Amino acid sequence: MVKTIFSKNSPLKEKLKQLMLYLSRRRGAKIVWKRRHNTVFEQHPEYRKPLDNKTRHAHRELWEPFYKNFSDATLQISRSVSGTDNPMIIPEEIFQTDIEPTLNRHPEAHYLGHKSFYNRWFNSGIFPxxxxxxxxxxxxxxxxxxxxxxxxxxxxxxxxxxxxxxxxxxxxxxxxxxxxxxxxxxxxxxxxxxxxxxxxKIPQHPELSRYHPPSLNTVRVYLYRSVTDNKVHLLHAVLRTGNNTPVDNVTAGGLVSLINQNGYLHGYALDLYGGKHTNHPVTGLPFTGQIPDFEQLKELSVEIAQKLFLLRVVGLDLCYDETGRWRAVEVNTRGHSIRFSQYAGLPFFGEYTEEVLNYCKNSHWTLPE
Missing domain, CATH: 3.30.1490 (Dna Ligase; domain 1)
Known part of the structure; x- marks a missing residue:
């Protein structure tokens, strides 16, 4: 970020320190995401199709203010999986180095993800x-x-x-x-x-258990606290299921399926490297069902996120217990998986993309607050 060097509100030594830290993080992110994207393309060569000039130009115009030589791979994969071209899809390396650390810039806030203290901070019965x-x-x-x-x-x-x-x-x-x-x-x-x-160990409701009985199948919900009015907004929710695995995490072999705003699944689930599954490989269930008590899930998610101060983007994992009540399992304060929505063709911040983009350009974490 060029603004770091030209900021008048910090001494030169501090500006150089921030710049070196940023360049180091950016280099690391580029290496990690290039490796992941190459694996996706190796497994799915059909995803390599280049963007058309109009889409590529619009995409680069939005995200080049962070740095010019970012990869088009995130949008290429998103377009290939979802069939939708949307230049507001955030390049994953830019989210890691610029967006997330700017929105969640206070290191002390990550203490809110400490699992031993959930039941100190929240009412009894919400967490295990x-x-x-x-x-x-x-x-x-x-x-x-x-x-x-x-x-x-x-x-x-x-x-x-x-x-x-x-x-x-x-x-x-x-x-x-x-x-x-x-x-x-x-x-x-x-x-x-x-x-x-x-x-x-929370016994889960048969309605969610049926997708993959051996694992606790959870819903990951992402929420955003607006930089303009501090109101909490639910961005996206996805169903996570195991897949011959004891846990539902996608990095452990699980699957994720976007949940539409009406509470119904999106029609397919994705594995770690973007492979599509219209039916669960183990149980054969189609990814078209309705999530039970979806309004209750949304209300609980917002209630929790409103108490997570100093964080503008959080991910919550929730389960549906045997009594038909949504329970929170975990708070995620960083390392957010934006591909869960973006590979389904939906920009991670949706209608709030422009306000987030402008905020992160003008209040970047490398700049003094």
Whole structure:
């Protein structure tokens, strides 16, 4: 961002530091996304079709203010998968280096994604019930009272198994989520962990279970707090299902299907590298069904996002429990998967794209606030 160098509100040393950090991040993002896009094109050579000149010009006019030599690959893949040309599709490397860190620029806000404290910040029953916390090696019960090493073996005998054990921070792609079947197994895991949360396993409703019974199938909801009026808006929601996997994360082999505004699935699901599935490969169910109690899901999502301060874009994972109630499972504060909507032809920020673009150009994270 050229504005960083010419900003009058910070000393030269600080401007150079920010510029070097930005260039380093941009280089890293270009490498990562080039590698991913090349994998998509290797698996789906038909997605390589170049953009027509009119679309390419409109796309570059929108996003070149961030940097000129960005790749057209995001829009190429989106167009190929969805059949829709939309220049407002955000290049994934620009989202990573410019958009997300500008909207969520306060590092302390990412603490809101710490799973051991959800039930401190939100009303009981919204998130899974906590059974045990491990915070920097300290064992805490669900009231945050210390559990000694001598007590832990007896303490965990009273849990209702199976239980879920996961890192209480940075759970990328379902990594290290474990479904523990017995106290002896849990005791071994607890003794070798430094940061984790042990929670109840929420039984899911048959309506969502039918897509893939072995996994907890969740809905990822993305929300945006407007830079103009601070109101929270729901951007997109997608159904995530397992696919011969114990979890529904797409990086673990799961599938994602966009949910239309009327609560019905979009007609197909996508795997990690953009492969389309009109029916679930395991159960054969078509991705055309209706998400139950969709209005309740939207209301709960907005309610949660309104309490996540200092964040302008958040992703929530929600499940539909056996009683027919939507529950939140996880708060995602960064590393957002914008392709979930964009590969279905919908720009991540939808009608708010222009206000986000202008805000990020003029209030970029490399500039002083």
């Amino acid at each position: 019930k906590d059974l045990l916390h491990i915070v920097k090696g300290e064992l805490l019960d669900n009231e945050y009272h210390t559990v000694s090493a001598d007590e832990i073996s007896t303490f965990i005998q009273n849990f209702e198994y199976p239980v879920v054990m996961k890192p209480n921070q940075e759970t990328w792609g379902g990594n290290n989520i474990q479904f523990v079947q017995a106290p002896e197994e849990l005791l071994s895991l607890v003794r070798s962990s430094q940061d984790a949360v042990i929670q109840e």
